[in-house]
Amino acid sequence: MENNKKQHPIISKIIALKDSLLGKINARKERKKELTEHEESEPKRTFWVQIRLIPIWLRIILIALLLVLVSIIGLQIGYSYIGDGDTKDVLKKETWTHIMDIINGKE
Known part of the structure; x- marks a missing residue:
């Protein structure tokens, strides 16, 4: 919304907050996508398996x-x-x- 008119300071803060939140959401989606790609390429290792002492x-x-x-x-x-x-x-x-x-x- 770039106009030659001046915006109210609260509105400009709201727009800046919205843009930062959208950036965080997009970054989170990209990280999640990278993690799923990484998990698919490498099988999960099991380090500890619970064994019952008494069946x-x-x-x-x-x-x-x-x-x-x-x-x-x-x-x-x-x-x-x-x-x-x-x-x-x-x-x-x-x-x-x-x-x-x-x-x-x-x-």
């Missing part, structure tokens, strides 16, 4: 075993300390048939 299938088995172990410990604590029974009785079949009989109303 997923082993994690699932460990969690299942821990769940069973914690359940048994909880049953023993609940049956012996809270219910005043013997700690080893919680693992006997007779105890559970007796409990199921009480639940089902047979006793």
